Amino acid sequence: MIGCITAVLVGCTAAGHPNGADAPTATSTHLGPVTGLAAFGDGIAACSQRGVWSGDRWLDPGFRPVALTAHGEVLLVGGGVPAERGDIALFDRAGRNLAHRRIADDLVYAVALDPPRNRAAAGCADGSVLLLELPSLAVRQRLTRHTAPCRALAFSIDGKTLASGGRDGLVILHRLDLGTHASLADHTAAVECLMFDGAKLLSGAADGKVRVHEGTRLRRSYLGLPSTVVALVCRGPGSGVVAGLADGGLIELQADGDGHRSLRQTESAVFSLLATERQLLVGHLGGYQSLAWPTDHASITTSRRQRRP
Numbered sequence: 563m564i565g566c567i568t569a570v571l572v573g574c575t576a577a578g579h580p581n582g583a584d585a586p587t588a589t590s591t592h593l594g595p596v597t598g599l600a601a602f603g604d605g606i607a608a609c610s611q612r613g614v615w616s617g618d619r620w621l622d623p624g625f626r627p628v629a630l631t632a633h634g635e636v637l638l639v640g641g642g643v644p645a646e647r648g649d650i651a652l653f654d655r656a657g658r659n660l661a662h663r664r665i666a667d668d669l670v671y672a673v674a675l676d677p678p679r680n681r682a683a684a685g686c687a688d689g690s691v692l693l694l695e696l697p698s699l700a701v702r703q704r705l706t707r708h709t710a711p712c713r714a715l716a717f718s719i720d721g722k723t724l725a726s727g728g729r730d731g732l733v734i735l736h737r738l739d740l741g742t743h744a745s746l747a748d749h750t751a752a753v754e755c756l757m758f759d760g761a762k763l764l765s766g767a768a769d770g771k772v773r774v775h776e777g778t779r780l781r782r783s784y785l786g787l788p789s790t791v792v793a794l795v796c797r798g799p800g801s802g803v804v805a806g807l808a809d810g811g812l813i814e815l816q817a818d819g820d821g822h823r824s825l826r827q828t829e830s831a832v833f834s835l836l837a838t839e840r841q842l843l844v845g846h847l848g849g850y851q852s853l854a855w856p857t858d859h860a861s862i863t864t865s866r867r868q869r870r871p
Contacts, residue, residue, distance in 0.1 A: 591612070591848065591849070592608065592610035592611075592612055592615070592848050592849050593610050593611040593612035593848075594610050594611040594612075594847065594848070595610060595831070595833040595845065595846065595847050595848075596608050596609065596610050596833055596834055596845030596846065596847075596848075596849060596850045597609060597610065597627075597628055597629060597833050597834055597845065598627070598628070598629045598630035598631070598639075598834055598845070599630075599834045599835065599836035599843050599845050599850060600630055600631055600632035600637065600836060601632060601836065601838055602616055602617070602632035602637050602655070603616070603617055603655040604617065605617040605618070606836070606843065606850075607630055607632055607637055608630075608845065608850055609627035609628070609629070609630045609639060609641075610627070610848075611626055611627075613627065614627050614630060614637075614639055614653075616637065616653070616657065617657075619657055621637075621639075621653055621657055621659075623639045623641065623649070623651035623653075623659070623662065624649065624651065624659075624662055625641050625642050625643065625647070625649040625651070626641045626642065626643065627639045627640070627641040628640060628641040628642075628669055628670065628671055629641065629670065629671060629672050629673050630673065631673050631674055631675050632675070633675040633676075633677050634677055635654055635655055636652055636653065636654060636660070636675065636677065636696070636697070637652070637653040637654075637655075638650065638651075638652055638673045638674075638675050638682055639651045639652075639653070639673070640669075640670030640671070640672065640673040640684055641669060641670055642664075642666070642668070642669045642670055643669070644668065644669055644687075645667075645668055646667070646668070647664050647666070647667060647668070648664065648665055648666030648667065648668055648669050648670040648684070648686050648687065649662065649663065649664050649665070649670065650662070650663055650665060650670055650673065650682075650684055650694070650699055651663075651699075652682075652696070652697055652699055660697050661697055661698055661699045662699075663699045663700070665684060665686075665692060665694075665699075665701060666684075666686040666687070666688060666690060666692075667688065668686060668687035668688050669686065669687040670684045670685070670686055670687075671685055671686065671687055671711055671712060671713050672684070672685035672712055672713055672714050672715040672726075673685075673715065674715040674716055674717050674724070675696075675717070676717045676721050677696060678721065679721045680695065680696045680697075681693060681694060681695060681696055681702065682694040682695075682696055682699070683715050683717070683724055683726075684715075685708075685711075685712030685713065685714065685715045685726055685728075686711070686712055687711045687712075688707075688711070689707040689708035689709055689710055689711060689712055689728060689730070690704060690707045690708075690712065691704075691705040691706065691707055691708070691712055691715070691724070691726045691734070691736065692704055692705070693705060693724070693738070705724070705726075705734075705736045705743070706734055706736065706743045708726065708728030708729070708730050708732060708734065709728070709730045709732075710728050710729035710730040710752070711728060711729045712726050712727070712728045713727055713728060713729060713752065713753060713754050713755075714726065714727035714753060714754060714755050714756040714765075715727075715756065716756040716757060716758050716763070717758070718758050718761075718763075719758060719760070721738070722737065722738060722739040723735055723736065723737055723738065724736040724738055725756050725758070725763055725765075726756075727753030727754070727755070727756050727765055727767075728752070728753055729752035729753070730752075731747065731749045731750060731751055731752060731753060731767070731769075732745050732746065732747055732749075732753065733745070733746040733748075733749070733753055733756070733763070733765050733773075733775075734746075735763075735777075735778065744778050746765075746773075746775060746778065746780075748765075748773045748775075748780055748783075749765065749767040749769055749771060749773065750767075750769045750771075751767050751768035751769035751790075752767060752768040752790075753765050753766070753767045754766055754767055754768060754790060754791060754792050754793075755791060755792060755793050755794050756794070757794040757795070757796065757803070759796055759803065761776050761777075762774050762775070762776055762781065763775045763776075764794050764803060766790075766791025766792070766793070766794050766805055767790070767791060768790040768791075770785070770786060770787040770788060770789060770790065770791065771783060771784065771785050771786075771787065771791070772784040772787070772791055772794070772803075772805060772815060782820050783820060784805075784815050784820055784821075784822050785820070787805065787807060787811075787813055787822065788807065788809060788811060789807040789808045789809035789811060790807065790808040790809075791805050791806070791807060792806055792807065792808050792831075792832055792833060792834075793805070793806035793832060793833075793834055793835035794806075794835070795835045795836065795837040795842070796837060797837045797839075797842075797855065798837075798839075801817070802814045802815055802816060802817045803815045803817070804825065804835065804837070804842065805822075806832035806833075806834070806835045806844060807832055808831050808832065809831065810827055810828040810829060810830055810831055810832055811824060811826075811827050811828070811832070812824070812825045812826045812827075812828065812832070812842075812844070812853075813825065826853070828844060828846065828851065829846075830846045830847050831846065831847070832844055832845065832846065833845040833846065833847075834850075839855075840854065840855060841853060841854055841855060842854075842855065
């Protein structure tokens with residue numbers, strides 16, 4: 563159980579350092595929703611329509627960023643121009659742009675990294691799912707596509723499977739080691755987020771449900787969440803999963819059952835989540851909020867509301 567989550571004031575919410583070090587100036591504000599959050603280097607990377615904030619600087623990928631993910635020494639950003647182009651860019655910890663490619667004719671909505679096998683993936687507004695080379699970002703393979711925009715991607719820990727989720731309500735398991743795929747049709751609305759937790763794959767959707775699969779078998783369902791599930795995170799092995807909702811709710815999913823409980827109702831819609839050892843970061847309009855993990859299992863409490871940049 564996660565227990566108490568406390569909101570803390572950490573200065574400018576675009577800061578890479580939660581204690582306020584190297585906080586950006588008042589002009590360094592996010593524009594629109596923060597749609598991506600990732601731990602990168604010694605700080606936090608966050609993206610919005612303005613660009614990508616990483617550590618103590620703004621990074622310019624050369625296009626409007628929509629999604630990002632980080633692993634080790636690299637940060638992958640996806641986005642583009644609606645109905646015109648889809649782009650991806652790769653950065654190192656020093657902020658250098660290692661590669662930039664146009665890979666589609668519409669936005670890239672989702673990205674995923676698998677550096678141990680020198681590959682990445684991109685999910686696009688036209689439903690295509692692309693397997694990419696690292697670090698060049700060249701398209702290695704075009705996988706089975708969705709019939710609506712692809713909104714979420716996740717590599718399994720062993721790299722054998724790439725899961726994709728689309729607004730067609732499907733989760734597609736691309737078996738990269740076998741060259742096969744399987745479609746899971748357990749959602750009745752758009753799939754917005756995916757997360758591997760060991761061998762289990764969790765998917766959240768606009769139907770207010772979280773489905774848990776092992777392979778193609780449905781193992782568990784969390785039903786009746788009050789809004790679209792837009793993000794899923796886990797603090798660590800054995801910890802409960804937190805779902806972020808479009809109505810601003812944060813919901814804990816019980817690890818040993820199919821129940822759930824409200825942890826906190828934030829003041830605006832949730833667009834992204836990131837779990838670190840000490841904090842849960844929540845992307846909102848104009849910035850992100852830092853919530854402290856508890857040190858005990860008390861009921862949820864609230865302290866000071868964090869400022870937006």
